[in-house]
Amino acid sequence: MIATWHDRYTHEVIALWNEEAVKDGYKEMTEESFNRIFLRNTYFDAMNTFVWLQDGRVQGFACGCTGNDLPLGDVAGYITCIVLRKNYRTDERFKLMLDVMELRFQELGKKQAEVLFFNPMQLPWYIPDTARHEHNNAPGFPVGSKLHMFLTSVGYKERATQCAMYLSLDGFQVPMNIVSKEEKAAALGYRVELFDGKIHRGMDELLTSFNNLLWQKEISRSVKEGVPVVIAAFNDRAVGFAGPVIKGEDGRGFFAGIGVHPEHEGHGLGSSLFFRLCEAFENMGTEYMSLYTGSNNPAIRIYEKAGFATVKTFAVMRRELTQ
DSSP: EEOOHHHHHGHHHHHHHHHGGGGGTOOOOOOOIIIIIITTTOOOOOOOGEEEEETTTEEEEEEEEOOOSTTTTEEEEEEEEEEEEEGGGGGHHHHHHHHHHHHHHTTTTEEEEETTTOOOSSSEEEOOTSOOOOSOOSSSSESSSHHHHHHHHHTTEEEEEEEEEEEEEEOOOOHHHHHHHHHHHHHTTTTEEOOOOTTOBBBHHHHHHHHHTHHHHHHHHHHHHHHOOOEEEETTTTEEEEEEOOTTSSSSSEEEEEOOOGGGGSSSSHHHHHHHHHHHHHHTTEEEEEEEEETTTTHHHHHHHTEEEEEEEEEEEEEOOOO
Protein backbone atom coordinates (compact mmCIF):
# COMPACT_ATOMS: atom_id res chain seq x y z
CA MET A 1 0.00 0.00 0.00
CA ILE A 2 1.01 3.64 -0.40
CA ALA A 3 1.17 5.85 2.69
CA THR A 4 1.93 9.54 3.13
CA TRP A 5 4.99 10.59 5.03
CA HIS A 6 5.73 9.96 8.70
CA ASP A 7 9.13 10.48 10.31
CA ARG A 8 9.18 6.86 11.44
CA TYR A 9 9.99 5.91 7.84
CA THR A 10 13.21 7.96 7.75
CA HIS A 11 15.78 5.25 8.43
CA GLU A 12 14.21 2.73 6.06
CA VAL A 13 13.98 5.31 3.27
CA ILE A 14 17.63 6.25 3.73
CA ALA A 15 18.57 2.57 3.53
CA LEU A 16 16.43 2.20 0.38
CA TRP A 17 18.08 5.24 -1.17
CA ASN A 18 21.55 3.93 -0.42
CA GLU A 19 20.66 0.59 -1.96
CA GLU A 20 18.79 1.70 -5.09
CA ALA A 21 19.15 5.41 -5.94
CA VAL A 22 22.94 5.16 -5.85
CA LYS A 23 22.73 2.79 -8.84
CA ASP A 24 21.80 5.83 -10.94
CA GLY A 25 24.79 7.73 -9.58
CA TYR A 26 23.14 9.67 -6.77
CA LYS A 27 25.18 10.32 -3.64
CA GLU A 28 24.45 8.25 -0.55
CA MET A 29 22.20 9.79 2.10
CA THR A 30 22.91 10.20 5.79
CA GLU A 31 20.27 11.17 8.31
CA GLU A 32 21.67 14.71 8.31
CA SER A 33 21.69 15.07 4.50
CA PHE A 34 18.23 13.46 4.18
CA ASN A 35 16.79 15.89 6.71
CA ARG A 36 18.49 18.84 5.00
CA ILE A 37 17.42 17.93 1.46
CA PHE A 38 13.91 16.78 2.31
CA LEU A 39 12.44 17.16 5.79
CA ARG A 40 13.89 20.57 6.70
CA ASN A 41 13.42 21.96 3.21
CA THR A 42 11.10 24.98 3.11
CA TYR A 43 9.09 23.28 0.37
CA PHE A 44 8.71 19.87 2.04
CA ASP A 45 5.10 18.66 2.01
CA ALA A 46 4.32 15.52 4.00
CA MET A 47 1.16 15.12 1.93
CA ASN A 48 3.25 14.96 -1.25
CA THR A 49 5.82 12.53 0.11
CA PHE A 50 4.97 8.83 -0.10
CA VAL A 51 6.24 5.40 0.81
CA TRP A 52 5.31 2.03 -0.66
CA LEU A 53 4.76 -0.41 2.20
CA GLN A 54 4.88 -4.14 1.61
CA ASP A 55 5.38 -6.92 4.16
CA GLY A 56 5.88 -4.29 6.85
CA ARG A 57 8.86 -2.71 5.05
CA VAL A 58 9.42 0.39 2.96
CA GLN A 59 9.85 -0.76 -0.63
CA GLY A 60 9.48 2.60 -2.37
CA PHE A 61 9.82 6.34 -1.81
CA ALA A 62 8.48 9.27 -3.83
CA CYS A 63 8.60 12.98 -3.21
CA GLY A 64 7.24 16.03 -4.97
CA CYS A 65 7.13 19.67 -3.97
CA THR A 66 5.34 22.90 -4.80
CA GLY A 67 5.74 26.58 -4.08
CA ASN A 68 4.06 29.56 -5.67
CA ASP A 69 7.29 31.55 -5.36
CA LEU A 70 9.27 28.99 -7.37
CA PRO A 71 9.85 29.45 -11.12
CA LEU A 72 6.62 28.18 -12.75
CA GLY A 73 5.41 27.53 -9.20
CA ASP A 74 2.04 29.12 -9.76
CA VAL A 75 1.11 26.42 -12.29
CA ALA A 76 3.53 23.53 -11.73
CA GLY A 77 4.55 20.94 -9.19
CA TYR A 78 8.06 19.46 -9.17
CA ILE A 79 8.83 15.74 -9.16
CA THR A 80 11.93 15.19 -7.01
CA CYS A 81 12.26 11.41 -7.07
CA ILE A 82 10.58 8.02 -7.28
CA VAL A 83 12.69 5.16 -5.94
CA LEU A 84 11.60 1.52 -5.83
CA ARG A 85 13.43 -1.53 -4.56
CA LYS A 86 14.64 -3.72 -7.40
CA ASN A 87 12.18 -6.56 -6.80
CA TYR A 88 9.29 -4.05 -6.76
CA ARG A 89 10.42 -1.90 -9.68
CA THR A 90 7.58 -2.27 -12.19
CA ASP A 91 5.86 0.27 -14.40
CA GLU A 92 2.62 -0.41 -12.51
CA ARG A 93 4.16 0.58 -9.18
CA PHE A 94 5.93 3.59 -10.71
CA LYS A 95 2.57 4.71 -12.05
CA LEU A 96 0.76 4.30 -8.76
CA MET A 97 3.35 6.43 -6.98
CA LEU A 98 3.33 8.99 -9.77
CA ASP A 99 -0.48 9.11 -9.69
CA VAL A 100 -0.66 10.07 -6.00
CA MET A 101 1.98 12.74 -6.52
CA GLU A 102 0.19 14.25 -9.51
CA LEU A 103 -3.12 14.11 -7.62
CA ARG A 104 -1.56 16.18 -4.85
CA PHE A 105 -0.35 18.70 -7.44
CA GLN A 106 -3.89 18.97 -8.79
CA GLU A 107 -5.37 19.38 -5.30
CA LEU A 108 -3.08 22.38 -4.92
CA GLY A 109 -4.29 23.84 -8.21
CA LYS A 110 -1.29 22.90 -10.36
CA LYS A 111 -1.77 22.26 -14.05
CA GLN A 112 1.51 20.58 -14.94
CA ALA A 113 4.21 18.35 -13.46
CA GLU A 114 7.84 19.30 -14.01
CA VAL A 115 11.20 17.56 -13.89
CA LEU A 116 13.35 20.68 -13.85
CA PHE A 117 16.57 22.14 -12.42
CA PHE A 118 14.62 24.78 -10.46
CA ASN A 119 13.46 22.05 -8.06
CA PRO A 120 14.57 23.31 -4.61
CA MET A 121 15.23 19.77 -3.35
CA GLN A 122 18.73 19.39 -4.72
CA LEU A 123 20.03 15.85 -5.12
CA PRO A 124 23.84 15.50 -5.29
CA TRP A 125 25.37 12.88 -7.59
CA TYR A 126 28.81 11.45 -8.26
CA ILE A 127 30.71 12.30 -11.42
CA PRO A 128 31.52 9.01 -13.20
CA ASP A 129 35.12 7.75 -13.32
CA THR A 130 36.40 10.17 -10.67
CA ALA A 131 37.56 9.89 -7.07
CA ARG A 132 33.98 10.46 -5.83
CA HIS A 133 33.89 14.01 -7.14
CA GLU A 134 30.34 15.23 -6.93
CA HIS A 135 27.92 17.80 -8.29
CA ASN A 136 25.50 19.42 -5.87
CA ASN A 137 22.31 19.12 -7.91
CA ALA A 138 20.77 16.94 -10.60
CA PRO A 139 19.09 19.11 -13.27
CA GLY A 140 16.63 16.37 -14.24
CA PHE A 141 16.53 12.58 -14.30
CA PRO A 142 19.46 10.61 -15.78
CA VAL A 143 18.84 9.81 -19.43
CA GLY A 144 18.33 6.07 -19.82
CA SER A 145 17.40 5.49 -16.17
CA LYS A 146 14.35 3.37 -15.38
CA LEU A 147 12.44 6.42 -14.14
CA HIS A 148 13.30 8.45 -17.24
CA MET A 149 12.11 5.69 -19.53
CA PHE A 150 8.92 5.16 -17.50
CA LEU A 151 7.98 8.85 -17.56
CA THR A 152 8.54 8.91 -21.32
CA SER A 153 6.23 5.91 -21.71
CA VAL A 154 3.36 7.62 -19.84
CA GLY A 155 3.46 10.85 -21.81
CA TYR A 156 6.06 13.07 -20.22
CA LYS A 157 7.68 15.19 -22.91
CA GLU A 158 11.44 15.65 -22.93
CA ARG A 159 11.79 19.42 -23.22
CA ALA A 160 15.60 19.60 -23.11
CA THR A 161 18.72 17.57 -22.47
CA GLN A 162 21.16 18.95 -19.92
CA CYS A 163 24.79 17.98 -20.38
CA ALA A 164 26.76 17.56 -17.17
CA MET A 165 30.35 18.61 -17.87
CA TYR A 166 33.52 18.09 -15.84
CA LEU A 167 37.14 19.26 -15.76
CA SER A 168 40.02 18.42 -13.44
CA LEU A 169 41.86 21.70 -12.78
CA ASP A 170 45.23 20.13 -12.10
CA GLY A 171 47.73 22.16 -14.15
CA PHE A 172 45.12 24.32 -15.86
CA GLN A 173 46.56 27.20 -17.90
CA VAL A 174 45.02 29.89 -20.08
CA PRO A 175 46.11 29.12 -23.67
CA MET A 176 47.96 31.65 -25.80
CA ASN A 177 45.11 32.05 -28.30
CA ILE A 178 42.92 33.39 -25.47
CA VAL A 179 45.72 35.72 -24.37
CA SER A 180 45.98 37.00 -27.96
CA LYS A 181 42.24 37.68 -28.06
CA GLU A 182 42.52 39.58 -24.77
CA GLU A 183 45.31 41.74 -26.18
CA LYS A 184 43.16 42.66 -29.19
CA ALA A 185 40.20 43.45 -26.94
CA ALA A 186 42.42 45.52 -24.64
CA ALA A 187 43.30 47.77 -27.57
CA LEU A 188 39.59 48.60 -27.78
CA GLY A 189 39.29 49.36 -24.06
CA TYR A 190 38.29 45.94 -22.67
CA ARG A 191 39.86 44.12 -19.71
CA VAL A 192 39.00 40.82 -18.05
CA GLU A 193 39.88 40.84 -14.36
CA LEU A 194 38.53 40.37 -10.85
CA PHE A 195 35.86 42.84 -9.78
CA ASP A 196 37.11 45.74 -7.66
CA GLY A 197 34.43 47.99 -6.19
CA LYS A 198 36.88 50.89 -6.01
CA ILE A 199 37.47 50.78 -9.76
CA HIS A 200 34.53 49.17 -11.51
CA ARG A 201 30.98 50.47 -11.86
CA GLY A 202 27.73 49.42 -13.47
CA MET A 203 27.51 45.91 -11.98
CA ASP A 204 23.89 46.22 -10.86
CA GLU A 205 22.81 47.53 -14.25
CA LEU A 206 24.63 44.67 -16.01
CA LEU A 207 22.98 41.99 -13.88
CA THR A 208 19.54 43.54 -14.31
CA SER A 209 19.97 43.52 -18.09
CA PHE A 210 20.22 39.71 -18.15
CA ASN A 211 16.78 39.29 -16.52
CA ASN A 212 18.11 36.31 -14.54
CA LEU A 213 17.01 36.36 -10.91
CA LEU A 214 19.56 33.72 -9.88
CA TRP A 215 22.42 35.76 -11.30
CA GLN A 216 21.13 38.94 -9.70
CA LYS A 217 20.92 37.26 -6.32
CA GLU A 218 24.18 35.30 -6.34
CA ILE A 219 26.46 37.80 -8.05
CA SER A 220 25.13 40.87 -6.23
CA ARG A 221 25.58 39.13 -2.89
CA SER A 222 29.11 38.00 -3.82
CA VAL A 223 30.13 41.50 -4.87
CA LYS A 224 28.81 42.96 -1.62
CA GLU A 225 30.52 40.29 0.49
CA GLY A 226 33.85 40.53 -1.32
CA VAL A 227 33.66 37.07 -2.91
CA PRO A 228 35.74 37.09 -6.13
CA VAL A 229 33.87 37.60 -9.39
CA VAL A 230 35.59 37.71 -12.77
CA ILE A 231 34.30 40.55 -14.97
CA ALA A 232 34.80 42.01 -18.40
CA ALA A 233 35.12 45.79 -18.14
CA PHE A 234 34.88 48.42 -20.86
CA ASN A 235 36.45 51.65 -19.67
CA ASP A 236 35.94 50.38 -16.08
CA ARG A 237 32.21 49.66 -16.61
CA ALA A 238 31.14 46.03 -16.13
CA VAL A 239 29.91 44.51 -19.40
CA GLY A 240 30.27 40.81 -18.56
CA PHE A 241 30.83 38.48 -15.63
CA ALA A 242 31.73 34.92 -14.64
CA GLY A 243 31.44 33.61 -11.13
CA PRO A 244 31.33 33.82 -8.25
CA VAL A 245 34.62 32.05 -7.55
CA ILE A 246 33.69 29.77 -4.64
CA LYS A 247 35.52 26.59 -3.65
CA GLY A 248 33.28 24.04 -1.98
CA GLU A 249 34.27 21.83 0.93
CA ASP A 250 34.34 18.90 -1.51
CA GLY A 251 36.99 20.65 -3.60
CA ARG A 252 34.57 21.59 -6.37
CA GLY A 253 34.54 24.98 -8.02
CA PHE A 254 31.06 26.46 -7.79
CA PHE A 255 29.83 29.30 -9.96
CA ALA A 256 26.39 30.64 -10.83
CA GLY A 257 26.95 31.54 -14.46
CA ILE A 258 28.60 33.58 -17.17
CA GLY A 259 27.18 36.38 -19.30
CA VAL A 260 28.20 39.18 -21.66
CA HIS A 261 26.03 42.18 -22.46
CA PRO A 262 24.79 41.86 -26.07
CA GLU A 263 26.19 45.26 -27.00
CA HIS A 264 29.70 44.01 -26.21
CA GLU A 265 29.66 40.61 -27.86
CA GLY A 266 32.05 39.73 -30.66
CA HIS A 267 35.30 40.47 -28.84
CA GLY A 268 35.94 37.02 -27.37
CA LEU A 269 34.90 38.18 -23.90
CA GLY A 270 32.82 35.07 -23.13
CA SER A 271 35.75 32.73 -23.76
CA SER A 272 38.14 34.95 -21.85
CA LEU A 273 35.79 35.23 -18.88
CA PHE A 274 35.41 31.48 -18.64
CA PHE A 275 39.12 30.68 -19.00
CA ARG A 276 40.01 33.31 -16.39
CA LEU A 277 37.33 31.87 -14.11
CA CYS A 278 38.96 28.43 -14.40
CA GLU A 279 42.34 30.04 -13.71
CA ALA A 280 40.98 31.78 -10.60
CA PHE A 281 39.68 28.47 -9.29
CA GLU A 282 42.97 26.72 -9.99
CA ASN A 283 44.86 29.52 -8.21
CA MET A 284 42.84 28.99 -5.02
CA GLY A 285 43.53 25.25 -5.04
CA THR A 286 40.19 24.03 -6.39
CA GLU A 287 40.42 20.39 -7.52
CA TYR A 288 37.77 20.34 -10.21
CA MET A 289 34.82 22.09 -11.80
CA SER A 290 31.50 20.68 -12.92
CA LEU A 291 28.54 22.35 -14.56
CA TYR A 292 25.54 21.57 -16.66
CA THR A 293 24.30 23.26 -19.78
CA GLY A 294 21.74 22.65 -22.48
CA SER A 295 22.89 20.40 -25.30
CA ASN A 296 21.98 23.16 -27.77
CA ASN A 297 23.58 26.01 -25.81
CA PRO A 298 26.36 27.62 -27.91
CA ALA A 299 28.37 28.10 -24.70
CA ILE A 300 29.08 24.37 -24.70
CA ARG A 301 31.80 25.06 -27.27
CA ILE A 302 33.55 27.41 -24.84
CA TYR A 303 33.46 24.76 -22.13
CA GLU A 304 34.84 22.12 -24.48
CA LYS A 305 37.69 24.42 -25.56
CA ALA A 306 38.60 24.77 -21.90
CA GLY A 307 38.86 20.97 -21.64
CA PHE A 308 35.46 20.12 -20.21
CA ALA A 309 33.87 16.83 -21.27
CA THR A 310 30.23 15.72 -21.02
CA VAL A 311 30.10 12.93 -18.42
CA LYS A 312 26.34 12.45 -17.95
CA THR A 313 23.09 13.67 -19.48
CA PHE A 314 19.84 14.54 -17.75
CA ALA A 315 16.32 14.93 -19.14
CA VAL A 316 14.14 17.96 -18.39
CA MET A 317 10.53 16.78 -18.65
CA ARG A 318 6.93 17.96 -18.40
CA ARG A 319 3.38 16.65 -18.52
CA GLU A 320 0.15 18.63 -18.57
CA LEU A 321 -2.23 17.44 -15.85
CA THR A 322 -5.88 16.83 -16.64
CA GLN A 323 -8.56 17.56 -14.09
